[in-house]
Amino acid sequence: PGFLVGFAVLVLVNSLGLIPKEVTQAASSLSRWCLVVAISALGVKTSFQQLAAVGWRPVAMLTANTVFLAALILGGLWWLH
Structure with a gap:
């Protein structure tokens, strides 16, 4: 705190x-x-080995989350201009 x-x-x-x-x-x-x-x-x-060990679903979710956040940020920057 x-x-x-x-x-x-x-x-x-x-x-x-x-x-x-x-x-x-x-x-x-x-x-x-x-x-x-x-x-x-x-x-x-x-580590790519550890990342591969968790499976494809968490990696896909991480990728989708990253793409979503990038689109949200870039969309917000576009909106401001």
């Missing part, structure tokens, strides 16, 4: 405009970079 409380406090402080724009932009860039590193680390840790 500590992370959640800290997140809520930062949202409130940022919403009140107490954090300088430069700091917000730098934190946003750092956050995106950390997310890419975390996803890459998951990819490196993934």
